[in-house]
Amino acid sequence: MDDMAATGRKAKGRLSVGQLKDAWRDMLLLRRFEERTGQLYGRGLIGGFCHLYIGQEAIAVGIGLCMEPGDRSITSYRDHAQMLVAGMTPRGVMAELMGRTDGYSHGKGGSMHMFSREKQFYGGHGIVGAQVALGTGLGFASAYKGDGKVAIIYFGDGAANQGQVFESFNLAALLKLPCLFVIENNRYAMGTSLKRSSTVAHMTKLGEPWGIPAKRVDGMDVQAVHSVVEEAMDHCRTGKGPYLLEMDTYRYRGHSMSDPGRYRKREEVEATRQERDPIERLKRELQADGVDESFFTTTAAEIKAIVDDAAAFAQESPEPAPAELWTDVVTED
Template sequence: MSDPSVAEGDGVNTRPTPSSATLKKFYHDMLLIRRFEERAGQLYGMGLIGGFCHLYIGQEAVVVGMQNALLPGDQVITAYRDHGHILASGMDPKGVMAELTGRAAGYSKGKGGSMHMFSVEKNFFGGHGIVGAQVPLGTGIAFANKYRENGAVTLAYMGEGAANQGQVYESFNMAELWHLPVLYVVENNQYAMGTSVERASAQPKFYKRGESFNVPGEEVDGMDVEAVFEAGRKALEFVRGGGGPMILEMKTYRYRGHSMSDPAKYRTRDEVQSIRDRKDPIDQFGKKLVDRELASDVDLKTIDKEIRLIVNEAAEFAIEAPEPEASELYTDVLA
């Protein structure tokens, strides 16, 4: 969702720095994802969320920075670590949490679960469970933009693990060949499940992965929401202006396991703690806001309080909401 306060001056996405209101919104949106995910982890531990549950904790700056750089009408598609993406799209945390608990009030009526959430209303195209499959799908949404000449850009997220999938390169090829308005965002959180980048990737600089197809790329500090926003804005401008596809590699980090059932033997606690201490996207950005006198500690605490309330309500709602009716078993198979 684009913040109108960003788009002042002589046109969209040209103002060099976001307003203080926008910066506070960044903080708010990141913290909402953080608190939401912490609570989701808790509900999983209580057995209220089942199956696979991939938390986004640590990566919040990526989706918040990018989402705020989009214009109305732009579309987003991602893989299964999608809670942050649907929240950043502006969907109600209640409906999101209720999907995680498999309730009728969930955004997929409880039929999709954590990995399969969608919002046609917000141009959020999911939420896809097969590693890499969302990349050609997103390229196809961008194809439709070009077909309709609607000026929209599609944001196709993938993890760095997915970036080794063949279909990603088939997509890069077609996107450049047909000059499709698609921006590929590689969320490089350093681990594809339990396999570190260096153990799986012959070319670990993912922003270079489009070179063979003439798709330009750029590396971005994915722990810095302002850097993400700026890079996203420029890249979107490039793509929207007819430059063809582009790749942004977001260097980020996930604190939690790949999913809730990840024993995390592949890295040390110290590694995680060290990143948290030095690079946490929310803590660091909060400090910046205070240093620049754009917010006080009290302001930040107030935001935290509001968010805790929202998340508590979402959790209560998701626990109390009824499961789908048995008759729902056979609906929504065909139109």
């Protein structure tokens, strides 16, 4: 059974209180999973590079609520949330993070290079912007097959000015490919603020030369994300071509686990936590709708148990055998 409450259930129109409760649960799972990932990394149980999604949970969950079975997704190295939203299990993701054989890439992909063909998740990619071109290929596959599926392509503000991104926009618009381009604008590419790296204040304008419709949305509000993504997905799914969304969001942690984040003031981070945190914002809305406190405490305990189980499972999973070096190198498919 999938641990994401909303996995595989497309929600249409204004989200009900029940759907918002599922969204709150899912965002909390992403937050607690990433917090535990950071702790395990600090203990040396996770190696390599590791980029956390803390603060951006409303984007992945809001998009997940609009996805249908068979929709394909691809993203950059800040990818654990998208894996879980796609239906990959916390156990399997955590095992891969620790380089264990029960992980989705049998311990060989780690944080940045994890895949699941079964769940139509095509990676985490470490090369900045590379996933945009690959994701456009996923959209081409849908158009070629005529299967009515959408390719959701995540990338950050730091990748938005890569040349291959614009080449992808051109091809997607030219062939009317069902590509949903999602810019997760968390305001800092590594340590460089958007103001210092781009003359474009609103990144929705990046699609204008190719006539790609675009909208900017509060990426810290799961209801707002869902509403705009539903419209965009319908546009893509009905043969009208690509759509571009700019998600105005914020990451609380550094670019990666090795980044102390000294390029921004602590007051800026804390102000965002206090004023815009997606989980606390939705909790206040649910409380105003009459949701009892017992729901939040019970759900938090359930989420803690899921994350505890994933961490224990991963630590008990064996490391891959040396022979695994020679597998998954060539495919005959």
